[in-house]
Amino acid sequence: MSSTDLLAIHGGIPVRDTYLPYGKQMIDGEDIQTVMNVLQSNYLTTGPSIEAFEEKVAQYVGAKYAVAFSSGTAALHAACFAAGIHTGDEVITTPITFAASANCILYQGGKPVFADIDYNTYNIDPLSIEKLITKNTKAIIPVDFTGQPVDLDKVSDIAKRHNLIVIEDAAHSFGAAYKGRKIGALSDMTMFSFHPVKHITTGEGGIITTNNEEYYRKLAQFRSHGITKDPSHMAKNDEPWYYEMQFLGYNYRMTDIQAALGLSQLNKTEYFLARRRQFASIYNEAFKDIEEIAIPFHLPDCHSSWHLYILRLNLDRLRVGRKEIYQALLQENIGVNVHYIPVYLQPYYQELGYNKSLCPQAEKLYEEIITLPLFPGMNEKDVEDVVKAAQKVVKYYGK
Structure with a gap:
C-alpha cells in the first residue's frame, strides 16, 4: 500500500x-482482592482453590469432572495421553486453529491428520473427517472455531461408528451451547482455555471436562508427574507417606493464584x-x-x-x-x-x-x-x- x-x-x-x-x-477489584486473599493464605499451589475452581467449572458446563492445568496446551496434551494416543496413531483435526490443537498429538508420538473445513461455518467438515479415517485413526480433535460449536451430532456419529474418541478443543467456546446444551459435557473430553483474551482468564491456564471417571483419574495423575497417593490404585501402601509414580507424567499443575482469579472471573x-x-x-x-x-x-x-x-x-x-x-x-x-x-x-x-x-x-x-x-x-x-x-x-x- x-x-x-x-x-x-x-x-x-x-x-x-x-x-x-x-x-x-477484563479485571476488576473483586478479581484482585480474590488473588490477594490467596497470596496471604497458606496455599499458593496444590491448595483448595484448585478443587473449588474445578467443581465450579464442571457445574457450569454440566460435566461430572474437571481437571485444571497450567495451560490449554497442557490440557490438550493430557487429554491425548488419557485417550491412549501413542506412536503410530492418527488423530484428525482442523488446520484452522492454533498450533496446539495439532501439537498435542505430536507430543504423544501420534500423527495429526488435517481435515478440510466447511467454508460456510469455518469449522471442520464432517464429510472430510469421514474420508480420512484409516485403521490407525484413534481420535478426532474438532475445534469450536470463534466460539461456534462444531456439528457435534455428525462428529459424534462418525466417532461412534468407527470407535474413535472425541477430544473437543473448546478453547473458543466457553459458555457456548449446542442444541440447548452447554459445551463441556457433550464430547468424551472437552478442553477450555483461560488465556487473557478468552472468555474468562486465569492468566494462563486450561481445563478438561469429562463424564468419564477413568479419563478423570488419568488426567489428574498426568498433570502431577504420574504420581498417585490413592491407595486403591497403588501396588502397595506400606507406609503413611507412601506414593507411587506409575507412569511418566508432567508438572502441568495450575496454581491456587490462577484458580482464585478463575473463580472470581466465573462470577462474571x-x-x-x-x-x-x-x-x-x-x-x-x-x-x-x-x-x-x-x-x-x-x-x-x-x-x-x-x-x-x-x-x-x-x-x-x-x-x-x-x-x-x-x-x-x-x-x-x-x-x-x-x-x-x-x-x-x-x-x-x-x-x-x-x-x-x-x-x-x-x-x-x-x-x-x-x-x-x-x-x-x-x-x-x-x-x-x-x-x-x-x-x-x-x-x-x-x-
Missing part, C-alpha cells in the same frame, strides 16, 4: 486517536458473554448488506460464545488483497489480527512432510479473513469506531 493510498483513505485523520486491541482481559461469565454477543450482533447488522465482506454463518440451534469476530473479505469485489485491508485498518488504530494460518503451512509441519494445498477450503478462507476487536471491556463507542473504520476501508478499496 502506498503512502498516497493511505493519505487518500484517511485524509490524515484516522477513525480513532488511540489503538484498540483485538482482545483484552454471563455478563462477559452478553457483552460479546451484543457487540457481535451490532457488527452483523452493520456489515450484512456490504458486498465487499461476508458476516459469519452459524449453525441452527447453536449459541456461539463469540470469542472472535471474523470478517471474511469478498476479494472479487475489492481492488486489493487482505494485506492492504489489514494495514489500512491498523492505520485507523483498529487492532486487527488473523486467525489462523493453517497449521500445516508452518515451517515445522512442512519439514514433517505436509504439503501445501492439503485443505483447499481452509487455505482459501485463510487468504480472506481478518479478526476484528471483540472483548467485554469494549464500549459502544469502540464498536462504532470498528464499524466506521471497516466500512471506510472497504468502501475505498471496493470496485
Whole structure:
C-alpha cells in the first residue's frame, strides 16, 4: 500500500486517536482482592482453590469432572495421553486453529491428520473427517472455531461408528451451547482455555471436562508427574507417606493464584458473554448488506460464545488483497489480527512432510479473513469506531 493510498483513505485523520486491541482481559477489584486473599493464605499451589475452581467449572458446563492445568496446551496434551494416543496413531483435526490443537498429538508420538473445513461455518467438515479415517485413526480433535460449536451430532456419529474418541478443543467456546446444551459435557473430553483474551482468564491456564471417571483419574495423575497417593490404585501402601509414580507424567499443575482469579472471573461469565454477543450482533447488522465482506454463518440451534469476530473479505469485489485491508485498518488504530494460518503451512509441519494445498477450503478462507476487536471491556463507542473504520476501508478499496 502506498503512502498516497493511505493519505487518500484517511485524509490524515484516522477513525480513532488511540489503538484498540483485538482482545483484552477484563479485571476488576473483586478479581484482585480474590488473588490477594490467596497470596496471604497458606496455599499458593496444590491448595483448595484448585478443587473449588474445578467443581465450579464442571457445574457450569454440566460435566461430572474437571481437571485444571497450567495451560490449554497442557490440557490438550493430557487429554491425548488419557485417550491412549501413542506412536503410530492418527488423530484428525482442523488446520484452522492454533498450533496446539495439532501439537498435542505430536507430543504423544501420534500423527495429526488435517481435515478440510466447511467454508460456510469455518469449522471442520464432517464429510472430510469421514474420508480420512484409516485403521490407525484413534481420535478426532474438532475445534469450536470463534466460539461456534462444531456439528457435534455428525462428529459424534462418525466417532461412534468407527470407535474413535472425541477430544473437543473448546478453547473458543466457553459458555457456548449446542442444541440447548452447554459445551463441556457433550464430547468424551472437552478442553477450555483461560488465556487473557478468552472468555474468562486465569492468566494462563486450561481445563478438561469429562463424564468419564477413568479419563478423570488419568488426567489428574498426568498433570502431577504420574504420581498417585490413592491407595486403591497403588501396588502397595506400606507406609503413611507412601506414593507411587506409575507412569511418566508432567508438572502441568495450575496454581491456587490462577484458580482464585478463575473463580472470581466465573462470577462474571454471563455478563462477559452478553457483552460479546451484543457487540457481535451490532457488527452483523452493520456489515450484512456490504458486498465487499461476508458476516459469519452459524449453525441452527447453536449459541456461539463469540470469542472472535471474523470478517471474511469478498476479494472479487475489492481492488486489493487482505494485506492492504489489514494495514489500512491498523492505520485507523483498529487492532486487527488473523486467525489462523493453517497449521500445516508452518515451517515445522512442512519439514514433517505436509504439503501445501492439503485443505483447499481452509487455505482459501485463510487468504480472506481478518479478526476484528471483540472483548467485554469494549464500549459502544469502540464498536462504532470498528464499524466506521471497516466500512471506510472497504468502501475505498471496493470496485
